Each structure stands twice: as structure tokens, then as C-alpha cells.
Amino acid sequence: MNDDAPFQVLHEEDCPRWTGGRIVIYGYGNQGRAQALCLRDGGLPVVVALRPGSPSREPAAADGLTVIEPVEAAKAELLVWAVPDEAMTDAAKGLGTVRAGSSWLFLHGLAPRWGWIEPPETVDILLLAPQGPGAALRSAYASGAGLPAAIAVEHDASGKAHQRLLAYARAIGCARGGLFRTDLAEETVVDHFGEQAVLCGGVPALVRAAWETLVAAGYGPETAYIECLMQLKLLVDLMYKRGVEGMRRAVSPTALFGAREYGAAVIGPETRGRLTDLLKTLESGEFAASWRATSKAGWNDGELTTERDDTFEAAGRRVRRCLRWPGLERSAVEKGRGAG
Ligand SMILES: NC(=O)c1ccc[n+]([C@@H]2O[C@H](COP(=O)([O-])OP(=O)(O)OC[C@H]3O[C@@H](n4cnc5c(N)ncnc54)[C@H](OP(=O)(O)O)[C@@H]3O)[C@@H](O)[C@H]2O)c1
Known part of the structure; x- marks a missing residue:
């Protein structure tokens, strides 16, 4: 295009x-x-x-x-x-x-x-x-x-x-x-697909899986957290302003080579197949029916409560408390609020 x-x-x-x-x-x-x-x-x-x-x-x-x-x-x-x-x-x-x-x-x-x-x-x-x-x-x-x-x-x-x-x-x-x-149909599918595949589902899951891989191999939880999550904001800001190619132009040749030759394979045919399956559950109404039944039964997000106590989030709290990150005001962080 x-x-x-x-x-x-x-x-x-x-x-x-x-x-x-x-x-x-x-x-x-x-x-x-x-x-x-x-x-x-x-x-x-x-x-x-x-x-x-x-x-x-x-x-x-x-x-x-x-x-x-x-x-x-x-x-x-x-x-x-x-x-x-x-x-x-x-x-x-x-x-x-x-x-x-x-x-x-x-x-x-x-x-x-x-x-x-x-x-x-x-x-x-x-x-x-x-x-x-x-x-x-x-x-x-x-x-x-x-x-x-x-x-x-x-x-x-x-x-x-x-x-x-x-x-x-x-x-x-x-x-x-x-x-x-x-239109109603397009907005419903695309909004949920974006939330699930990328924004609230896929990216957090990838960040966490990458962090767990590093920590399980003996690397420092804070160092891994900074690399996998804190730096994400800086890269997302670049993509927001300039697109993916613009971001790639701003990183080092080493990062670029590694991303192209090794990193891109993380999203392989299996993940692409899952994205297609996810899309089908949204288009068919399966997700909507499941959410409706679950919310009627009285849903509470137990996972959020668990995450507050886990080692990943604890590493994040230490990283935010002990370092001064641009754009992160201390009071907002202490209240547990994001930038929005
Ligand atoms: N949140 C977002 O970022 C966002 C972005 C784009 C679009 N939207 C859309 O905007 C719409 C509203 O979402 P929201 O996130 O703004 O909602 P929300 O903050 O959860 O809405 C809360 C309000 O809804 C009222 N409410 C809840 N259950 C009710 C019920 N059974 N009968 C009457 N009032 C009830 C609450 O009443 P009380 O004050 O009495 O508790 C409260 O005033 C949704 O269609 C959502 O998809 C949201």
C-alpha cells in the first residue's frame, strides 16, 4: 500500500x-x-x-x-x-x-x-x-x-x-x-483483537515469558525487567512517532541484525496460526458469548491479585522505586497509577 x-x-x-x-x-x-x-x-x-x-x-x-x-x-x-x-x-x-x-x-x-x-x-x-x-x-x-x-x-x-x-x-x-x-462489526472485532493479540494479552505475555526465560537461566530479575519491560516504552514511543521501520533506524546495527536474523523467528507459523484462530473466535461471536456468560456469573480477575505478589511484579516495583525513570513521577508510581 x-x-x-x-x-x-x-x-x-x-x-x-x-x-x-x-x-x-x-x-x-x-x-x-x-x-x-x-x-x-x-x-x-x-x-x-x-x-x-x-x-x-x-x-x-x-x-x-x-x-x-x-x-x-x-x-x-x-x-x-x-x-x-x-x-x-x-x-x-x-x-x-x-x-x-x-x-x-x-x-x-x-x-x-x-x-x-x-x-x-x-x-x-x-x-x-x-x-x-x-x-x-x-x-x-x-x-x-x-x-x-x-x-x-x-x-x-x-x-x-x-x-x-x-x-x-x-x-x-x-x-x-x-x-x-x-462499522459496529468491524470495530468490535478489531478492538478486541488488538487488546487480546497485542495490547493487553500478547505483549504482556511475551514480556513476561522473556523475563522468566532470563531469570530461570540465572540472570538478575531487575536487569531482566529493565530490558524486557522498561525499555519497551522507549521503543514503543519511537514506533508511535515513526513506525516500526523508523524505530529500527534508531537502534544499533547489532540490535537490528539480531532482531532480523534471530528475533523475528519468535513470532513463527505457530503464533500466526493462533492469531488466525483468535480472530475466528471474535468473528463468530464465541468470545462475546463466553464473556457474556462469564460476566453474568460474576467474574473477578483473580489473576491480577496473584500478580501483585509474584516475583516479576516485585522486581518491577524495585526497578521503579530505586531508579529515576524519565516521565515517571514518584507519587504516581507509588499510587500504582500509569501515565494515562
Ligand atoms: N474504558 C475505556 O478506556 C474505553 C475506551 C473506549 C471505549 N470504551 C467504552 O465506553 C463504554 C463505557 O466504558 P467505561 O470503561 O467508561 O465504563 P465504566 O467506567 O466501567 O462505567 C462505570 C459507570 O457505569 C455505571 N454502571 C455500571 N453498571 C451499571 C448498571 N448495571 N446500570 C446502570 N449503570 C451502571 C456505573 O454506575 P455507578 O456509578 O452507579 O457505579 C458507572 O457510573 C463501554 O462501551 C466501553 O467499551 C471504554
Whole structure:
């Protein structure tokens, strides 16, 4: 593919301003709070819907936002689903009368894609998937920039679906970063594939396996941790700015030779076959069904608790405590928070 291949992106100048009625953000967590604050700052008519007894009522009110009951939420012109995907079926039960010709906006395709939530025919189905967590969206907005987002109109019942979607994307800053088209099915598969194969599954597993290999052979746990994990950030930053080839140009000839002649074989035909299998579980709905059944049964991530006590994480804590890493403020590290 060459640099001239079409990749159509919409920017702020392509998006109208929001001139419509009330926007309800249902949920005040990671994305809900970030988006509500951007809308508030822009002077848009935004309120937050929260379930009865919600602990988020107080912080939302402290942020200057009006809180309404879910039963009122679907009367809005635009209803933004900012509750976890696996909670949407239950959350939808609390809605009252749905306003015909309104729009429902999802921040991820999962729940509508697999029928966990079934919007009525009379409402638009919109998707705006921010390409990062709520904190990144909010800080980009606050700095005058914006986080890119994938967008889709899946169903246009009102005849105003595109206009509303673009105006909303502009209001939360995403149009400054750029908007690219997708659809519910594509966004759901690609987002989960990326998380599982690379971001949250594959890369952490590779880092850990490499660390375990070194430590089992008698090498120092801290030295191995620094090499396999801490330096990853520096290389990822290079790839983020310049691509993989750009990163390769920035490393030594020795590193380059080793990477090409030896390292690339780590991802061999067996791993590629597993990536294809993983993709099939996402496309077929197998993953979605498994996650739905598991979350219904009450899932808790026991692995996270175990990892807090293991030698890999302990080595990491020593590495972060005893060395001064650029960009890592001590207070943030001590609280166990990342840069996001
Ligand atoms: N997190 C991300 O980085 C990210 C990135 C892109 C897209 N998304 C998408 O954004 C959407 C929201 O995700 P999130 O991570 O922002 O969610 P989240 O932080 O886990 O959402 C928490 C909010 O959802 C409410 N909630 C939970 N269960 C509920 C229920 N059964 N009924 C009513 N309200 C309920 C909570 O209510 P209480 O306050 O009462 O506890 C809280 O206000 C999802 O579709 C997700 O896939 C997330």
C-alpha cells in the first residue's frame, strides 16, 4: 500500500456544532465523566443519568452536572451509553419511554453488535469509539487537541444521524484529532483483537515469558525487567512517532541484525496460526458469548491479585522505586497509577 492510498478522515471543519436538545450521558465512569466534562465546558445541554443509589451521584454533582434517573434518560435527543458493555442489558431495563427520532450513541460496538442491547427501530444507532481511555480523551480536549475516534452510523431513523454524530464528536474534541469510518462489526472485532493479540494479552505475555526465560537461566530479575519491560516504552514511543521501520533506524546495527536474523523467528507459523484462530473466535461471536456468560456469573480477575505478589511484579516495583525513570513521577508510581 502506498502513502496515497485513500484513508478518509473528517476533521473539525467537516463537523457542525451541536445545536440540538438535551444530551444524556448514562454512566459516570472512565468515558462518561471525561465526555460529560468536555460537553459541560463547551456549554452543551448535558446531564448525567445514574442508577438509584449510585456512588457517582456526588462526584457528578460536584463537577457541576445535573443528575437524572435512568427512567428519564431516553427522553433525550441523544443518549450516550457510558456504562460497561456487559452491564448494558440490565441498564436498559431502567429506561422509561424512548423518544422516537432520538439517537443512541455507543462508545464500543460489543453490546449492540451481539444483541445484548436492542435499540428500538425508531432511534438512530451511532458509534463513536475513542482511541484511548477517558483520561486521554479529557486531557487531549483540555490541552486544545483531541483524541481520534472511529465513527459509524449503523441506523438512521431520524434523518439527522450523521449530523448529530459529527456534532457530538466535535463537542468532545475527537474531531480535532480526526474521525475515521468503521462499522459496529468491524470495530468490535478489531478492538478486541488488538487488546487480546497485542495490547493487553500478547505483549504482556511475551514480556513476561522473556523475563522468566532470563531469570530461570540465572540472570538478575531487575536487569531482566529493565530490558524486557522498561525499555519497551522507549521503543514503543519511537514506533508511535515513526513506525516500526523508523524505530529500527534508531537502534544499533547489532540490535537490528539480531532482531532480523534471530528475533523475528519468535513470532513463527505457530503464533500466526493462533492469531488466525483468535480472530475466528471474535468473528463468530464465541468470545462475546463466553464473556457474556462469564460476566453474568460474576467474574473477578483473580489473576491480577496473584500478580501483585509474584516475583516479576516485585522486581518491577524495585526497578521503579530505586531508579529515576524519565516521565515517571514518584507519587504516581507509588499510587500504582500509569501515565494515562
Ligand atoms: N474504558 C475505556 O478506556 C474505553 C475506551 C473506549 C471505549 N470504551 C467504552 O465506553 C463504554 C463505557 O466504558 P467505561 O470503561 O467508561 O465504563 P465504566 O467506567 O466501567 O462505567 C462505570 C459507570 O457505569 C455505571 N454502571 C455500571 N453498571 C451499571 C448498571 N448495571 N446500570 C446502570 N449503570 C451502571 C456505573 O454506575 P455507578 O456509578 O452507579 O457505579 C458507572 O457510573 C463501554 O462501551 C466501553 O467499551 C471504554
